[in-house]
Amino acid sequence: MLTFTTSSAEETIELGKKIGKLLKKGDIIAMQGTLAAGKTTITKGIAQALGITETITSPTFCLISEYEGTMPLYHMDVYRLDGTEDFINLGTDDMLYGDGVSIIEWSEKIMDELPSSTIILKITPQEDGKRLIEIDNWNNGEIK
DSSP: OEEEEESSHHHHHHHHHHHHHHOOTTOEEEEEOOTTSSHHHHHHHHHHHTTOOSOOOOOTTTSEEEEOSSSOEEEEEOTTOOSHHHHHHTTTHHHHTSSSEEEEETGGGTGGGSOTTOEEEEEEEOTTSOEEEEEESOOSOOOO
């Protein structure tokens, strides 16, 4: 497991950029963390590393946002879903097993539907305002 601490939104975005530079086609990131933990913030950095210039927002109400860069980014939010059946019915297979990167916020609800190679990224806000970011199942190289 890799562990990082960020002290601001800017630092969280910078960490996202470092992660994004190492991602490859077919990578899936299962984001976990409380409301306002920083899931969308780190996604902004990942998107920048993928050459995406559009504004990244939380897909809470639309469920899936698709962005084009050096490779597609599929940003999903499953908070409003009732479970795995709803996720399957969204037709996400083409995204999860396609030519892009998938980021899934609130992934705790659908972990049993994700492949074993899924990268788990957990963000925990700290009392001092910092964010503890833990990355598990990372096999893409060293994050510098």
